[in-house]
Amino acid sequence: MGTDYQQAREALGIRLRELRLTSPDGRLTGAELAERLGSGWTKSKVSKLENGKQTATTEELTAWAEATGHPEASDGLTAQLRGFESHIRSWRRQLASGHKPVQDALTAEHARTRVLTIWENSLVPGMVQTADYARHVFTRHSGLMQSPRDTEDAVRARIRRQEGLYEPGRRYRILLWEAALHARVCPPSVLAAQLDRLASVIGLDTVELGIVPFTASLKIYAGNGFWIYDERRVIVEDWHAELWLDDADTIATYLRVWNTLRESALYGADAHKTINAARRALDVG
Incomplete structure (x- = not known):
């Protein structure tokens, strides 16, 4: 996987972590966020996304924004994803x-x-x-x-x-x-x-x-x-x-x-x- 792509994925992960840590309901742990997100989500998955080890889908980014209490961040996350996925489409x-x-x-x-x-x-x-x-x-x-x-x-x-x-x-x-x-x-x-x-x-x-x-x-x-x-x-x-x-x-x-x-x-x-x-x-x- 290209360095530029990986750096962009890690940058998205940093943004996801920021949203989790600044939830209006108080700082969320990875386990708490996974519980809010529901079926298919685990503490491990939250960690992989935040550390640039896995690429989120558009639907997952929207769910993340809502679960962390930042629904207004959804469009920005999606734009960020499009920015680097436009380069490598698996x-x-x-x-x-x-x-x-x-x-x-x-x-x-x-x-x-x-x-x-x-x-x-x-x-x-x-x-x-x-x-x-x-x-x-x-x-x-x-x-x-x-x-x-x-x-x-x-x-x-x-x-x-x-x-x-x-x-x-x-x-x-x-x-x-x-x-x-x-x-x-x-x-x-x-x-x-x-x-x-x-x-x-x-x-x-x-x-x-x-x-x-x-x-x-x-x-x-x-x-x-x-x-x-x-x-x-x-x-x-x-x-x-x-x-x-x-x-x-x-x-x-x-x-x-x-x-x-x-x-x-x-x-x-x-x-x-x-x-x-x-x-x-x-x-x-």
């Missing part, structure tokens, strides 16, 4: 209700974005996925994360977002490592259809699609996939969480990475040839 918490809510959050980001800059090193990005390909990706991810399976709802949400590809005024700058064309995250027939779909977007005036081939001389290693929204926010996926990053220096770093990788990319007819070669290697009809 899959465990995000997927508690399945993949569709995650897709809906991304749809909101897409709706206010005019230029989307994408780097993917191992998967075809969601903006140009077929429904079958997306279905296999969601199924594998929910199995790994042991999350509720709402695959069809998630697929529909992702595919609907692709309507943006046909809206004038939008730009999608998509950059893929060639590995994404070969990754068998689905059956060969599904991957073949996905590669056909990928090739078909090369002619769209809203899409700039580049492929970094295996044979390219790389000025920087491939690294994680990331999405840059209007130079306003970067979203990076890792195994434990999504990182939502919005400080200017970090965004500038990711833009430099993307531009450096772009120098090794193939576009137009050359990109088309690379995609077709990957499809022929599947040996399907």
Whole structure:
């Protein structure tokens, strides 16, 4: 867990302790507060929250404010939580209700974005996925994360977002490592259809699609996939969480990475040839 995230969580814990110790009814012990909060609360949980060892939910923060006699502090606590959770969004918490809510959050980001800059090193990005390909990706991810399976709802949400590809005024700058064309995250027939779909977007005036081939001389290693929204926010996926990053220096770093990788990319007819070669290697009809 990142140092900035942990420091922010500890700062929230300090604020929670202040509220407990300044209750209008008199200073509360951890055990007394847990009793007031009721079912599911223990002295140990109170201690973990105050010492930054556990992250509270919005509902828990509201309950804490009320139980300590400071209901007016609820909004401030929630804002503090949003401030650091906007940076690290754990899959465990995000997927508690399945993949569709995650897709809906991304749809909101897409709706206010005019230029989307994408780097993917191992998967075809969601903006140009077929429904079958997306279905296999969601199924594998929910199995790994042991999350509720709402695959069809998630697929529909992702595919609907692709309507943006046909809206004038939008730009999608998509950059893929060639590995994404070969990754068998689905059956060969599904991957073949996905590669056909990928090739078909090369002619769209809203899409700039580049492929970094295996044979390219790389000025920087491939690294994680990331999405840059209007130079306003970067979203990076890792195994434990999504990182939502919005400080200017970090965004500038990711833009430099993307531009450096772009120098090794193939576009137009050359990109088309690379995609077709990957499809022929599947040996399907």
